[in-house]
Amino acid sequence: MNISILAVGTELLMGKTVNTNATYLSEQINALGHNVLYHLTVGDNPVRLKDTLNYLLEHSDMVVTTGGLGPTQDDLTKEVICETLDLKMEKHDLAYNMLIERFKQFNVEMTSNNIKQAYLPIACIPMMNQKGTAPGFIAEKDGKYIAVLPGPPYEMKHMYENSLRPFLEELSDSVIMSEYIHLFGIGESSAESVIDDLITDQSDPTIAMYASVGQVSIRVTSKANDFDTCYERIQNTTAEIVSRLEPYVIGFGETSLLDETIKLLHDNYMTVALAESCTGGMLASELIQFPGASQYFDLGLVTYSNESKMNLLKVEPDILETYGAVSAETCEAMLHGLRHLSFSDVLVSVTGIAGPTGGTPDKPVGLVYIGIMLGDSIQVKKFNFTGDRLTIRKRSMLNAINMIREALKP
Amino acid sequence: MNISILAVGTELLMGKTVNTNATYLSEQINALGHNVLYHLTVGDNPVRLKDTLNYLLEHSDMVVTTGGLGPTQDDLTKEVICETLDLKMEKHDLAYNMLIERFKQFNVEMTSNNIKQAYLPIACIPMMNQKGTAPGFIAEKDGKYIAVLPGPPYEMKHMYENSLRPFLEELSDSVIMSEYIHLFGIGESSAESVIDDLITDQSDPTIAMYASVGQVSIRVTSKANDFDTCYERIQNTTAEIVSRLEPYVIGFGETSLLDETIKLLHDNYMTVALAESCTGGMLASELIQFPGASQYFDLGLVTYSNESKMNLLKVEPDILETYGAVSAETCEAMLHGLRHLSFSDVLVSVTGIAGPTGGTPDKPVGLVYIGIMLGDSIQVKKFNFTGDRLTIRKRSMLNAINMIREALKP
Numbered sequence: 111m112n113i114s115i116l117a118v119g120t121e122l123l124m125g126k127t128v129n130t131n132a133t134y135l136s137e138q139i140n141a142l143g144h145n146v147l148y149h150l151t152v153g154d155n156p157v158r159l160k161d162t163l164n165y166l167l168e169h170s171d172m173v174v175t176t177g178g179l180g181p182t183q184d185d186l187t188k189e190v191i192c193e194t195l196d197l198k199m200e201k202h203d204l205a206y207n208m209l210i211e212r213f214k215q216f217n218v219e220m221t222s223n224n225i226k227q228a229y230l231p232i233a234c235i236p237m238m239n240q241k242g243t244a245p246g247f248i249a250e251k252d253g254k255y256i257a258v259l260p261g262p263p264y265e266m267k268h269m270y271e272n273s274l275r276p277f278l279e280e281l282s283d284s285v286i287m288s289e290y291i292h293l294f295g296i297g298e299s300s301a302e303s304v305i306d307d308l309i310t311d312q313s314d315p316t317i318a319m320y321a322s323v324g325q326v327s328i329r330v331t332s333k334a335n336d337f338d339t340c341y342e343r344i345q346n347t348t349a350e351i352v353s354r355l356e357p358y359v360i361g362f363g364e365t366s367l368l369d370e371t372i373k374l375l376h377d378n379y380m381t382v383a384l385a386e387s388c389t390g391g392m393l394a395s396e397l398i399q400f401p402g403a404s405q406y407f408d409l410g411l412v413t414y415s416n417e418s419k420m421n422l423l424k425v426e427p428d429i430l431e432t433y434g435a436v437s438a439e440t441c442e443a444m445l446h447g448l449r450h451l452s453f454s455d456v457l458v459s460v461t462g463i464a465g466p467t468g469g470t471p472d473k474p475v476g477l478v479y480i481g482i483m484l485g486d487s488i489q490v491k492k493f494n495f496t497g498d499r500l501t502i503r504k505r506s507m508l509n510a511i512n513m514i515r516e517a518l519k520p
Numbered sequence: 521m522n523i524s525i526l527a528v529g530t531e532l533l534m535g536k537t538v539n540t541n542a543t544y545l546s547e548q549i550n551a552l553g554h555n556v557l558y559h560l561t562v563g564d565n566p567v568r569l570k571d572t573l574n575y576l577l578e579h580s581d582m583v584v585t586t587g588g589l590g591p592t593q594d595d596l597t598k599e600v601i602c603e604t605l606d607l608k609m610e611k612h613d614l615a616y617n618m619l620i621e622r623f624k625q626f627n628v629e630m631t632s633n634n635i636k637q638a639y640l641p642i643a644c645i646p647m648m649n650q651k652g653t654a655p656g657f658i659a660e661k662d663g664k665y666i667a668v669l670p671g672p673p674y675e676m677k678h679m680y681e682n683s684l685r686p687f688l689e690e691l692s693d694s695v696i697m698s699e700y701i702h703l704f705g706i707g708e709s710s711a712e713s714v715i716d717d718l719i720t721d722q723s724d725p726t727i728a729m730y731a732s733v734g735q736v737s738i739r740v741t742s743k744a745n746d747f748d749t750c751y752e753r754i755q756n757t758t759a760e761i762v763s764r765l766e767p768y769v770i771g772f773g774e775t776s777l778l779d780e781t782i783k784l785l786h787d788n789y790m791t792v793a794l795a796e797s798c799t800g801g802m803l804a805s806e807l808i809q810f811p812g813a814s815q816y817f818d819l820g821l822v823t824y825s826n827e828s829k830m831n832l833l834k835v836e837p838d839i840l841e842t843y844g845a846v847s848a849e850t851c852e853a854m855l856h857g858l859r860h861l862s863f864s865d866v867l868v869s870v871t872g873i874a875g876p877t878g879g880t881p882d883k884p885v886g887l888v889y890i891g892i893m894l895g896d897s898i899q900v901k902k903f904n905f906t907g908d909r910l911t912i913r914k915r916s917m918l919n920a921i922n923m924i925r926e927a928l929k930p
Contacts, residue, residue, distance in 0.1 A: 123559065125545070125549075126730075128538060129559070136532070137535025146534070147562075148560065149527075162558070169568075320536075394800050395800050397800075398800035400909075404824055408827065412817075417818065418819040468811070
């Protein structure tokens with residue numbers, strides 16, 4: 111089915127709000143095997159809304175609208191749709207009772223403006239709003255569908271998942287499946303060049319790459335008439351990709367570098383302690399972002415100044431003077447200092463030049479040393495990262511996490 | 521002038537990319553006094569692109585397109601536009617020389633595919649791409665304008681700022697100015713209710729509110745025929761808003777809570793040391809995000825476990841047992857412990873329950889104590905934050921920064 115998405119709201123045209131609704135709905139709708147033909151955004155203007163609605167209905171089998179369902183005079187999506195499609199409205203008991211329920215729950219008095227929200231087209235399928243007051247609906251006219259969703263993303267997503275998705279699933283005749291392969295330690299373009307032929311030749315499965323700082327994920331998606339075909343195609347392509355990129359693969363599906371690393375700490379009943387310089391607490395903050403962090407996180411030190419490295423970590427002034435704060439020697443001395451302050455199984459130290467100032471020809475911005483101590487074994491790695499200050503700090507943080515993962519993986 | 525924005529790219533309709541270009545351009549175009557009537561997104565499909573282009577040209581004075589300017593066969597924006605508007609193309613020397621320059625700079629060989637990028641409509645205004653290879657252009661046909669920009673946001677923004685904005689400024693007959701008022705310590709809806717009448721009555725200046733975790737900003741914008749009128753209107757409205765929200769105002773224009781706080785540390789030649797529990801390094805990481813942080817940042821400790829609080833900060837086991845790790849007493853003891861490890865002027869400690877687990881009826885999730893020591897003076901504040909784990913940690917971090925700001929402000 112060919113579907114268009116129509117967003118209603120002047121705030122979108124003012125550039126105050128990003129239309130993430132269109133992106134969310136498009137990903138969802140494509141995953142069900144339907145096609146998205148157009149995104150269109152129009153302001154709270156009845157003439158233009160009517161005009162665009164007609165345009166999209168003419169060019170698609172279904173139009174999904176978001177926004178303009180509130181109780182105020184600005185909110186006119188429902189009224190304009192009904193006028194355009196010549197649909198009569200009536201008070202729907204289900205919608206009315208939901209409204210009363212919702213206002214009780216929010217402890218707010220219901221006004222006559224709110225009662226207009228209970229009016230929906232006579233022959234429609236109402237969609238209940240579990241997170242707000244405005245109900246939505248699905249209506250049909252001359253073989254075309256229109257689905258009306260609220261604008262706030264949180265309300266919209268709940269309504270889509272509970273009401274519109276099951277409806278769209280019924281209307282789709284294909285099965286869609288995806289697998290994700292997560293990589294670390296290779297850039298997007300390098301990874302792409304390794305599987306370039308698979309991407310170029312793709313018809314099904316399709317291969318898509320996603321990259322954020324330091325991390326690359328590959329999505330393999332297949333669309334077929336039956337589950338078994340879908341599954342087999344995905345297995346084959348995934349196996350081929352993994353065979354080419356094996357050293358960089360950190361996991362599949364719903365996982366991440368951090369998830370994998372914390373899982374290893376948990377599984378090994380190990381705790382970690384940190385001495386951070388250029389990452390400045392970012393590594394600690396990342397590691398404790400999940401509840402239960404106290405089981406694997408002991409202590410973090412942000413020894414940003416030379417004084418704190420000497421006073422707290424007992425790094426010898428000699429070492430700092432001879433080799434500098436950003437050196438393999440200081441990085442290792444930080445680990446030894448940390449050893450006296452923590453009994454943790456895994457110790458990690460980071461020191462580097464995040465920039466944009468402070469670089470020299472010998473020690474440029476982006477030079478970072480990361481050290482790890484596990485039992486008696488010490489490893490210090492040297493990195494030359496590119497990017498701005500935040501990117502260099504993030505890359506340092508992620509590579510420190512990866513060094514924990516590599517040290518612990520079976 | 522009424523302007524529409526047309527995004528070209530199948531990846532947008534697949535839900536892989538959010539159309540932030542439309543948001544950016546809309547904010548910019550509105551700020552110049554022009555109106556944005558529609559956003560439309562269409563895939564890399566010549567028939568649909570031609571059709572939507574005609575629709576938008578019919579309904580607006582200018583269409584701005586983004587995307588589809590690359591060297592591959594998929595990239596067809598320019599060709600379809602020229603066909604639709606019946607514009608002949610020729611090789612533009614300026615564009616060709618820029619391409620040669622760009623490829624030298626990127627150290628990549630130029631292919632015949634790339635040469636097609638130097639072809640532009642004969643009578644157009646070329647727009648140079650300083651961040652990529654694809655040039656853009658502005659063309660006119662029957663009194664309507666079309667402006668063609670590349671898709672990658674970084675390239676698009678540079679081209680807009682350097683070439684399209686000056687063109688649009690010429691065509692605008694009004695002056696637009698904005699002032700920003702930044703607040704801390706008050707929620708968006710509370711702030712809104714205080715200036716509700718100003719918002720409801722607004723015609724000019726207009727008042728818009730922006731909120732992120734713990735921070736609220738108010739934008740006051742005026743559009744007038746001359747600078748003086750604009751300026752006076754903004755001054756009057758800003759003064760009225762400030763008089764009502766004075767205790768929460770942290771600054772104006774291009775500033776933030778963090779900027780104001782670091783400025784105070786700089787101005788007072790002061791350094792800071794931290795002992796963090798629930799924020800877990802987030803506060804340190806936030807404070808050192810600017811270069812030159814070593815001038816005001818001494819030391820950060822992430823004492824997440826009770827052991828680390830006892831071992832490193834010498835918090836008495838008695839205090840932890842009697843009052844608990846999340847208590848005013850522990851928070852103060854952390855400051856005293858930190859005093860023995862750092863000579864910093866400002867000491868800050870944070871301890872709390874970030875959740876989602878670990879809460880009790882007496883000490884619910886969101887209970888956070890933040891302590892600050894300046895000279896001999898100690899202050900410990902108790903907070904009850906709402907939100908998920910990350911939000912509670914962020915609110916704690918921001919309120920700790922605000923306590924530094926309040927302690928140092930003249």
